[in-house]
Amino acid sequence: MEYIEELKAVLGDKVLTENFERFIFGADWSPRTQKEIFPPDVVICPRCTEDVVETVKIAYKHGIPVTAGGGLTGMAGGAVPIHGGIYIDGACMNKIMEVDVANQTIRTQSGATLQELVDAGKPHGLWFPVLPESKWSCTIASAIACDNDSTFGMKYGKPLNQVLSIEMVTGKGEIIEAGHRKARFSASGYKLKDLIIGSEGTLGVITAATVKLEPVPExxxxxxxxxxxxxxxxxxxxxxxxxxxxxxxxxxxxxxxxxxxxxxxxxxxxxxxxxxxxxxxxxxxxxxxxxxxxxxxxxxxxxxxxxxxxxxxxxxxxxxxxxxxxxxxxxxxxxxxxxxxxxxxxxxxxxxxxxxxxxxxxxxxxxxxxxxxxxxxxxxxxxxxxxxxxxxxxxxxxxxxxxxxxxxxxxxxxxxxxxxxxxxLEGTMSTYMSDTDLKVPYFEYEHGLGAEYMLEIKRLFDPKCIMNPGKKFTREKVLGKEG
Ligand SMILES: Cc1cc2nc3c(=O)[nH]c(=O)nc-3n(C[C@H](O)[C@H](O)[C@H](O)COP(=O)(O)OP(=O)(O)OC[C@H]3O[C@@H](n4cnc5c(N)ncnc54)[C@H](O)[C@@H]3O)c2cc1C
CATH class of the missing domain: 3.40.462.10 (FAD-linked oxidases, C-terminal domain)
Structure with a gap:
């Protein structure tokens, strides 16, 4: 395929195409039978944000789906590339860029696991307290993408409460930094960071984040x-x-x-x-x-x-x-x-x-x-x-x-x-798995007319619907080709 040759020309051995390399990424922990496994056509192992930008630009040019994943422990198929195309193995980008002890923050690439964030803070008497059971394999990008749960949620909450800033490559291949750097909150602009939290890769690929650290309890x-x-x-x-x-x-x-x-x-x-x-x-x-x-x-x-x-x-x-x-x-x-x-x-x-x-x-x-x-x-x-x-x-x-x-x-x-x-019962359909493709047929049941506004937001970030297509909305709906 032409786009795979273009990817290889730019990214070299970060591009994997062998069957055994692709099939690993065709399923997560969600219950699914063998015929519901969807291997991507190509896997990218990026090392830096620029690698992701290059990948998305080529995907954008050709209209190829891009699904990013972390540890693949999702339980509803969020990272399963149901439309094939490119799978970005986000776990390859796991460098911790800065531990700022004075301000109790950490800046990390998106593929660091939550346990790795805990380990990085430890020598300084700090930790990252948003810890699901899957913290050994769950990446910070996935935690943000699903707004997942934590064992310590009653005191520290979820990623929504602990993430200060997110770097993301949009569906057009542009880099945005959403949030307020190391400040704890902001009343400036729209809350784009909060929009990205729980967006399950449908608005872009998360490449880095700044999060709060807390003092380790004695x-x-x-x-x-x-x-x-x-x-x-x-x-x-x-x-x-x-x-x-x-x-x-x-x-x-x-x-x-x-x-x-x-x-x-x-x-x-x-x-x-x-x-x-x-x-x-x-x-x-x-x-x-x-x-x-x-x-x-x-x-x-x-x-x-x-x-x-x-x-x-x-x-x-x-x-x-x-x-x-x-x-x-x-x-x-x-x-x-x-x-x-x-x-x-x-x-x-x-x-x-x-x-x-x-x-x-x-x-x-x-x-x-x-x-x-x-x-x-x-x-x-x-x-x-x-x-x-x-x-x-x-x-x-x-x-x-x-x-x-x-x-x-x-x-x-x-x-x-x-x-x-x-x-x-005046509640919500999802609290830690997000919507994936499972909730697409009844998405409006919870969101009503709000779903139409969400659709416009999706189109703004991802006009060609290449970002984890089929999750939250069908690809046809986003591209206006439904029915
Ligand atoms: C044994 C076990 C225990 C678990 N315990 C808990 C628990 O205690 N609490 C809890 O909330 N969940 C739990 N889970 C569910 C799951 O671990 C979490 O939902 C976790 O967030 C998934 O992380 P992951 O890295 O494996 O994500 P993946 O399955 O790889 O991806 C999850 C979602 O994140 C998106 N994503 C990944 N990387 C990026 C990126 N770079 N940019 C944009 N989007 C991205 C994917 O597209 C997908 O939509 C558990 C699962 C298992 C198997």
Whole structure:
């Protein structure tokens, strides 16, 4: 193909075309059958922003799709190049350019993993606190592109709260810097940076970012409390905030998910841990900071749990295993996290957001919808992701047999129904996976006329619809060729 020869002329051995090189990039972690794997025609391994500019300029000239990806751990197909064309392996650009200790910021190329940002800050007593479980492979560009979740969201929020500035190559091959450099906020101009966050590569390729670093807390304590319902756990957290305590993280697990976390325990001891019959939810709560302050917070938190009928998990092994599985992914716990059934079925999830008072109602919808489509329930997690207040990001997870097209199709119907029901409950379809191609057919269900304005924004940044086409909008719709 002519454009591939042009790419080779400019980028040399950064251009990969062998089948085994292309097929690696045809799928991510989303449940999909073999026939739903879409290898790109060519893979680019850029080293600098200029390499990305050259790539996009050639793609623009020929109207070739460009999909950028990071660690490919996305769970809804965001980085899958469904229209073929060029795949930019963003993980190749992982240089940390500056750690500014005085201003507590870091400037990095877009392919650095979130763990690499943590490691770069560490010698200076600083860290980047937006950390999903996939932090070892998730790049900063992907975290921005999906506005993903963090274990520590209750204190620090999401990328939207931590990113100060983003460099991006638009669909025309131009470089823009969106944001406010090292200033914490700005009232100047339109908030282009915030527009890019969650845009999943549909407006351009992110090439660098400046993000906030935070002081590493001296001490951290993780605990787990059982309540009789998920709603009670929400009330408890609300009381905790009302009392003036700020947890660093909080996660509410439904009772089914609780079983999932105790899998390793059962393997080791041959029986389930002692969990009372009445358990309806398991709240994991994290406090961090000065040891005295953490101890004080815990004392208060325990007393409040007791008053509300909560029961602390006594077996430290369960808490430690959960924490390892969540935060360090050391092997034994990783095994616990992904039980043997993973070999046959894959983890699939819907990622809606709902208002704080509707968790119980939505949990019932989750169970009912999974049963309706005859899917195997793994469980529901509510991650608290809004700094200093109750804001859920939900993982409504199932096991999906990715070899069975019928089951994968039923999973997609479940995904659609869960997304729409969240909007019906005054919530949103997505909180950490973004829209991908899955939500395209019902995108207007959430956005109504707003979707038309979004379409114009898409056309402004990407007039030929080459940037991750097929995500958020169909390519035909963007190019005005629909119907
Ligand atoms: C075991 C496991 C645990 C997980 N835990 C969590 C969790 O705790 N919280 C959470 O939120 N998610 C979690 N996820 C989901 C996933 O890891 C996150 O969504 C993460 O953001 C994906 O990062 P990635 O680098 O693998 O992205 P990819 O799958 O490679 O890409 C994701 C999106 O980012 C876009 N993108 C990538 N690079 C660029 C770029 N340079 N410019 C523009 N767009 C770009 C892609 O086009 C795509 O739309 C988990 C997944 C797995 C498999």
């Amino acid at each position: 001490h951290r304590h993780v605990d787990m409390i059982i309540f009789d319902s998920m709603g009670k756990a929400v009330d408890y957290l609300n009381n905790i905030l009302k009392a003036g305590l700020i947890p660093e993280g909080a996660h509410i697990n439904c009772k089914r998910r609780l079983k999932f976390y105790t899998h390793a325990y059962k393997e080791k001891h041959g029986h389930d841990p002692e969990i009372p019959e009445w358990a309806g939810s398991l709240l994991a709560i994290i406090f961090a900071g000065d040891k005295d302050v953490v101890d004080f917070s815990l004392k208060k938190a325990y007393a409040m749990a007791d008053e509300m009928g909560g029961q602390l998990i006594q077996e430290r092994e369960i808490i430690d295993n959960w924490w390892i599985s969540k935060h360090t992914l050391d092997f034994p716990a990783f095994k616990q996290k992904w039980p043997a059934s993973q070999k046959v079925k894959k983890f699939g999830a819907a990622d809606p957001g709902i208002p704080m008072g509707r968790l119980e109602e939505y949990y019932d919808i989750f169970v009912e919808t999974a049963e309706k489509y005859e899917l195997d329930i793994l469980g529901m997690n509510a991650y608290l992701e809004h700094p200093g207040s109750i804001g859920f990001s939900l993982s409504c997870a199932l096991f999906v047999n990715y070899r069975d097209q019928d089951e994968v199709d039923r999973f997609r119907k479940y995904f659609e129904e869960m997304s729409k029901r969240a909007v019906d």
